Amino acid sequence: MKNTDxxxxxxxxxxxxSANESFARAAVAAFLLPLDPTVAEISDVKTAVxxxxxxxxxxxxxxxxxxxxxxxxxxxxxxxxxxIRDKGVGIPDIKQAMEPLYTTSTDxxxxxxxxxxxxxxxxxxxxxxxxxxTTVTLEKSIIRASYGKK
Amino acid sequence: xxxxxxxxxxxxAKLIGEIDHHIAPSIRGEIDxxxxxYRPARLILDFGKVGFMDSSGIxxxxxxxxxxxxIGGRLEVVxxxxxxxxxxxxxxxENLGVLx
Numbered sequence: 001m002k003n004t005d006x007x008x009x010x011x012x013x014x015x016x017x018s019a020n021e022s023f024a025r026a027a028v029a030a031f032l033l034p035l036d037p038t039v040a041e042i043s044d045v046k047t048a049v050x051x052x053x054x055x056x057x058x059x060x061x062x063x064x065x066x067x068x069x070x071x072x073x074x075x076x077x078x079x080x081x082x083x084i085r086d087k088g089v090g091i092p093d094i095k096q097a098m099e100p101l102y103t104t105s106t107d108x109x110x111x112x113x114x115x116x117x118x119x120x121x122x123x124x125x126x127x128x129x130x131x132x133x134t135t136v137t138l139e140k141s142i143i144r145a146s147y148g149k150k
Numbered sequence: 151x152x153x154x155x156x157x158x159x160x161x162x163a164k165l166i167g168e169i170d171h172h173i174a175p176s177i178r179g180e181i182d183x184x185x186x187x188y189r190p191a192r193l194i195l196d197f198g199k200v201g202f203m204d205s206s207g208i209x210x211x212x213x214x215x216x217x218x219x220x221i222g223g224r225l226e227v228v229x230x231x232x233x234x235x236x237x238x239x240x241x242x243x244e245n246l247g248v249l250x
Contacts, residue, residue: 018171019172021170022168025202044236047202047237050171054170054171054206108209108210109171110241112240112241113205
C-alpha cells in the first residue's frame with residue numbers, strides 16, 4: 001500500500017484491561033464510519049478487533065498489565081487496515097496458534113479467535129517474536145466506499 | 151447482562167447487550183449458580199437481545215452445554231439475531247443440535 005493512498009489514520013493505546021475490549025472495538029468502528037460501511041461490515045470489523053484485542057489481553061500479558069496499541073488507516077479505495085500490537089510474551093508457533101480450536105487458555109475460551117478474524121476480514125497477518133510481542137494486521141474492504149472522493 | 155428465570159423445569163437465561171471476554175465470566179457464574187440450585191431439565195439461552203458477540207459467546211455456550219449435560223439436562227439456544235448467524239456457523243455449534 002502506498003502512503004499516498006492513506007486518507008485518514010489514527011492511533012490508540014490503552015492498558016490490557018478486559019474492560020477496554022468494548023472501548024477498542026467501538027473506537028475502531030467509529031473510525032470506519034466515514035467509509036459508510038454496512039451494518040454487517042461494521043459487525044465483522046468489531047468482532048475481529050475484539051478477538052485480536054482479547055488475545056493481547058489474555059495471552060500477550062498473562063501475568064501483568066501491559067499496553068495494547070491500535071493503529072488504523074483508511075485508503076482512498078475504501079480499504080481499512082487495522083494493526084493490533086502488543087509488547088507481550090509473543091507467540092512461539094504462529095501456525096499452531098492460528099489453528100481453529102487451538103487454545104492455551106484454561107479459561108472458557110473457544111479457541112476460535114484467529115478463525116473469526118480470518119473469516120470476518122479480507123486478510124489477517126501475524127508477526128510475532130517471543131519475548132518481544134505480536135502484531136496482528138487486519139484488512140477489510142468497505143465496498144460502498146465513497147469517502148475518498150470527498 | 152443476563153436475566154434468569156425458572157419455570158416448569160426450565161431455566162431461561164435472557165442475555166442482554168454485548169458478550170465478550172470481559173463480561174462472559176459474570177454471565178457464566180450467574181447461569182451456573184442458578185442451574186446448580188434448580189437442576190433444570192432444560193437450559194434455554196435466549197440471544198434475542200444480544201447486540202454484539204465475539205468467540206467468547208461461543209465459549210460461553212460450549213461451557214453451558216457441558217455444565218447442563220453433567221447434571222442431566224439439555225441446552226437450547228434460541229432467537230439468534232440474523233447478524234450473528236455467521237459466527238454460529240463458523241463455530242460448528244450447529245452440529246451439537248442445540249440451535250433452535
